[in-house]
Amino acid sequence: MYICPMYSSELIKGTLRTIVLNLLKENGRMYGYEITQRVKELTDDKIQITEGALYPLLHALEASEDLETEVEFIGKRQRKYYRLTKQGKQTSKKKIDELREFIETLQILLDANKGTSHGLIN
Amino acid sequence: MYICPMYSSELIKGTLRTIVLNLLKENGRMYGYEITQRVKELTDDKIQITEGALYPLLHALEASEDLETEVEFIGKRQRKYYRLTKQGKQTSKKKIDELREFIETLQILLDANKGTSHGLIN
DNA sequence: ATGAATACATAAGTTTCTTATGTATATTTG
């Protein structure tokens, strides 16, 4: 029994694809479950990717030829590794750049009007 | 005829509510159309809130008692001003803090593994 | 041997936008 102190996860919408592409870019190849655990670990449990979100996304990225797969067996249990295709590397770069820009824009919005007569000291 | 160099706007999903609450926090009171224009202006046209997204959101925030309204008339044309209620100020603060934290977490994710043997120099 | 962790998958439902449409007033421009 554990509590989940996550973000009201509407925020994750729209960023998940980029997060996954970025992880694959940095790590070469990963399998689904590994991705969920890595994100959980890197974000100190603050972002937890659900499997219901991840697997369909991976399938879609494979269908669009941004990812390719190879299946391996650990004992009798299958693991499906994903890696970026050449096209996927471009997509990845584009998405990551876009996300960084978006974050900058957000920060402008969040900081707008700070320090004017309105919002003085809180 | 104009081109719209916007973000692949899946990114906006989830942040719109917070953006609106933040603007109202900083500006006291605003009306719908004003909000769309302010965001457009502040983000140098990079984020454009559609009316189909904004008005239902404002109505929902009013229904949840985070916002209250007062209608004014400019000539014969009506303007509906929105302002944060006391509860809305708390909601606003919570959402903004959450978004800032989320951005930090995202940056950790985007920068993970940078500077290791994998990703050297690009 | 029982529960938890690992590892995949899909389906139904919800939220949250986009796109399209509608109404009406005010201003600019040719």
Added chain:
DNA sequence: CAAATATACATAAGAAACTTATGTATTCAT
């Protein structure tokens, strides 16, 4: 002064991207 654009509201249908629930199966820990 007519027509286009801008201002100002609103709602409905559809799409996208999740969550929640469920299912199967293997492996590890107690």
